[in-house]
Structure formats: C-alpha cells, structure tokens
Amino acid sequence: MDLRTLGHQIVERLLPDAVPAGAWWVPAALLLALAVVVLPPAWRLARLAVTIVHELGHAIVGILLGRRFTGFVVSANMSGHAVTVGPRRGFGRVASTWAGYPAPALVGAVLVQIALHGWAPAALFAALVVLVLSLVFTRSLHTLGAVLGTAAGAGALWWWGSPVLTAVLTLAGGGFLLLGAWRHLGAVIRGGGRADDPAQLAALSPLPGWVWTLSFAVALAACTWWAGSALAPHA
Template identity: 70%
Template sequence: MDLHDVGRAVWERIVPASVPETGWWVLLALVVALVAVAMPPLWRLARPAVTIVHELGHAIVGMLCGRRFTGFVVSADMSGHAVTVGPRRGAGRILSTWAGYPAPAILGTLLIQVALHGWSSTALFAALMILVLSLVFTRSAHTLLVVLATATGIGAAWWWGSPGLNALITLAAGVFLLLGAWRHLGAVMRGGGRSDDPGQLAQLTPLPAWTWNLGYVVVLAACTWWAGTTLIPQVLGGL
C-alpha cells in the first residue's frame, strides 16, 4: 500500500457515513453505557475515560483563556489533576478550574448527536488525534499507560470498525460520559473538600462551594435534556 492508498484509506475513515436505521443498536448502546456506569467493576475499568476528559477540559479552557498547559495526571485511584500556568487569580483561573466537571457531559452530549447523524468515524479520529497529542503532557507512567490504552482502543475502532459499529461505540461512549459526569459530580457533592474544584472555586471567588455545585447541576441537566430530546424519539421509534 503506497502513500496515496494510505491517504485515501484514512480519508474514507474520516468522512461522514450513513448510520443504521433506528432500532436495536440505539438500545444496545444505552444498555452498555448504563451497565458500565452502574456496575462497580466495569465503572472502575472505564472511569479513566471520564477523568481524562475532565482534566483535558481544564486544559483546553485554560489555554483558551491564555494560560499555559504544562501537564496532567490520572492517579491510580482514577482521580486526576491538570496544571495550567498563569495568574493565580482572575477570570482565566476561575474558568479553567470550573471547566472540569462539565467537560464529560458536554462532550458526551456532542458524541450522542454526531453518532446519530453519521459523524462517528470523524469524531473517533478527532478523539484519537487529541489523545495522541496529549501523550506529551502526561506526567506519570500510570497516566501515560491510561491515555495510551484509551487511544489504542479508539484507534482500533476507528480503523477497523464498520460505520455501524463506530456509530454504536460513539453513542455508547457519549451516554457513558454523560452518565459518568453525573456520577463524578455526585461524588464531589457528597464528599468534596477544599482541594476539589468547587472548593478551589470557593477560595477564588466570594461564592461558596455549594453554588458552584448547583451551577454544575444546571449545566449537566441542560446536557441531559438535549441528549434526551434526541435519544427518546430514536428509542421509541425502534420499539
């Protein structure tokens, strides 16, 4: 296979493709995501994906606000932290600190939309490129392994998966990230401390931590509403 053939093969795996008709695959994606979030062994295995998106949410918003992203860590207990360099206070610090918990819900909702409109392979390719680029910002061996494993799985699905399989994987991943965002938020609302994002935001602003948690609930609820208005007709149409 020469470079022209490789380029054509890559392009064919990036452009939008038709998705299967509404039916079993949508229900299967929902069930897979629900089981992955609800069953502790599967949640422990899949949770790093939510943590990675959380930390990259901090990083991307921080860079958009003019801060410098220097690295991130996913710990063995699947918590994590990202480091952006810039002013210790101010809007940029507040926005970058705030961005973690909404990031999985926002990305998950977007993945749900693209999966149902034929853009799954494009989304998988974009996710693969972001993860490959993020490898240089990993700051521990465990983080490197987690990101590399995630990138390998996404890359395999993107290259070898059919459009229908990629649509199912992308939809399941989107629902999983959305549900995982709620589970992460529930954990910090029950037992968060000063070092967690709401606690840091309370130190950076006059607002207490509970108001930031309430703001997260509003954002996640909006994402859930948008996802629901798309998914419910699809599910009902497949029954």
C-alpha cells in the same frame, strides 16, 4: 500499501457513515453505557475515561483563555490533576477550574449528536488526535499508560470498526460520559469524591462551594437535555 492508497483510506474513514438501520441500536448502546456505569468492575476500569476528559477540560479552557498547560496526572485511584500556568486569580483561572466537571457531560452530549448523524468516524479520529497530542503533557507512567490505552482503543475502532459497531460504541461512549459525569458529581455532593474543584472555586471567588456544585449540576442538566432531545425521536 503506498501513500496515495493510505491517504485515500484515511479520507474514506473521515466521511460520514449511514446511520444503522432500525431502532435497535440506540437502546442497545444506551443499555451498554448504563451497564458500564452501574456495574462496579466495569466502572472501576471505564471511569478512567471520565477523569481524562475532566482534566483535559481544565486544560483546553485554560489554553483558550491564555493560560499555559504544563501537564496532567491521572492517579491509580482514578483521580486526576491538571496544571495550567497564568494569573493566580481572575476569570481565566476560575473558568479553567470550573470546566472540569462539565467537560465529560459536554463531550458525551456531542458524541450522542455525532453518532445519531453518522459522523462517528470523524469524531473518533478527532479524539485520537487530541489523545496523541496530550501524551506530551502526561506527567506519570500511569497517566501515559492510561492515555495510550484510550488512544489505542479509539484508533482501533476508527480504523477497523464496521459502521454499525462504530455508531453503537460512539453512542455508548457518549451516554457513558454523560452518566459518568453525573456519578462523579454525585460523589462530590456526598462528600466522597474529588471536591477540590468546588473548594478551589470558593477560594477564588466570593461564592461558596455549594453554589459552584449547583452550577455543575445545571451544566450537566443542560447537556443531558440536549442529548435527550436528540435521542427522543429514536426512543
């Protein structure tokens, strides 16, 4: 395969696909997402994606606000930690710390919109690029393997997946990230999750941790409403 042919195929895979015909694929994708979140064996493996998006949310917002992203770690227990360097206090530190929990819900809602409008291939390519670039910032072998595995899955679906399979799995991925964001937040509310973000935000501001947890819930609810309003005509 010459470079011209390869380039042509890449461009073709970035163009929007026709949305699959019929209404079956939307509930099928959402049921798949729900099953992955509810069934413990599936959740134990798949929640890694929620953690990766959570940590990249910290990083991207930090970079946008002038902080320097130095790396992130995803632990074997699926918790994570991202490090940005900059002023120890101030708006940039607060915003980058806050961004973690809403990030999976926002990405999930965007994926729902994208899948319903035929842009799933372009979204998968964008995700692949972000994941490959983030490899530079992994700080453990487990994190490297987790990001590589996620990138390999996104890349394989982008290159070899049929339009129907790509649309179904992109919509399922969006639904999974939305539901997974709520499950992670529920763990924090019950006191059994990674409550370090609300605690850090309480230390960085005059507001108590529960106010920050409530702000996460409001952000997740807004993302859920946005995704739900797009899904409603297909119900």
